[in-house]
Amino acid sequence: MRIGIIGGSGLYEMEGVSDVREEHVETPFGDPSDVLVRARLGDTELVFLPRHGRGHRFSPSEVPYRANIYAMKAKGVEWIISVSAVGSLKEDIHPGEVVLVDQFIDRTRNRVSTFFTEGIVAHISFSHPVCDTLRGYLKAAASEVGARVHDGGTYVCMEGPAFSTLAESNLYRSWGASVVGMTNIPEAKLAREAGISYATIAMATDYDCWHPDHDAVSVEQVIEVLTHNVALAKDIIRAAVPLVAAHEGPAPMSDALENAIMTSPERIPPAIRQALDPIVGKYLP
Numbered sequence: 001m002r003i004g005i006i007g008g009s010g011l012y013e014m015e016g017v018s019d020v021r022e023e024h025v026e027t028p029f030g031d032p033s034d035v036l037v038r039a040r041l042g043d044t045e046l047v048f049l050p051r052h053g054r055g056h057r058f059s060p061s062e063v064p065y066r067a068n069i070y071a072m073k074a075k076g077v078e079w080i081i082s083v084s085a086v087g088s089l090k091e092d093i094h095p096g097e098v099v100l101v102d103q104f105i106d107r108t109r110n111r112v113s114t115f116f117t118e119g120i121v122a123h124i125s126f127s128h129p130v131c132d133t134l135r136g137y138l139k140a141a142a143s144e145v146g147a148r149v150h151d152g153g154t155y156v157c158m159e160g161p162a163f164s165t166l167a168e169s170n171l172y173r174s175w176g177a178s179v180v181g182m183t184n185i186p187e188a189k190l191a192r193e194a195g196i197s198y199a200t201i202a203m204a205t206d207y208d209c210w211h212p213d214h215d216a217v218s219v220e221q222v223i224e225v226l227t228h229n230v231a232l233a234k235d236i237i238r239a240a241v242p243l244v245a246a247h248e249g250p251a252p253m254s255d256a257l258e259n260a261i262m263t264s265p266e267r268i269p270p271a272i273r274q275a276l277d278p279i280v281g282k283y284l285p
Contacts, residue, residue: 007083087208113186141240153178
């Protein structure tokens, strides 16, 4: 079993992690955000990838999402834990707290959100975009380490890189959304297409800009809370890995593409079929 961790740089620097090594992976979609960092926690292999690259080089719209997920799939990753900074849209979700989101609203507009283009079409089920089994493991782990956890909630994914306007923030609140962020879409969609069980540790850094008793979000404010959140995320991951590793059978989303590929196999361009083999190979004769 391999568990992927996508988030900030240095998440692998936690107690108990050993056999750390880097690996460059080439994909049909270009280079991932950075080298993959492979390591072990107990008997479980972990694959870490800094979403924005080391040194935070990629803006949310520039992250090579397809390359990132493809690289994880090519290396046998069955589960992905996403660690993501978000703004809180609710009074009771305080900075420094964790939301285990179960829904997304996609407000992005400049990102390719599928592997299936250029001669191959697939329509995945995405009504429940988060793997509830993995989310349950994360909930148990977060409770174990004493985090304040909000079980469920909707994540609005905006384009960025600018933070929300006040009107946008209030609009998202009127929809009943819990948090706003910039990175989990198309990441979650691509993970589902790739048959990887995906869930998010959404870590509130601020109240976006809607809260009348707080200044509009600033980079300095976000970084201060981020430092606390990174330490908490490491604790949650360390507690969650044994729970995921004990899961019996395949990851729940491993067959997400079954019956989803609409293109007749004989009409799929050979080059596309070959490029997508780690994702589609078991479904095509």
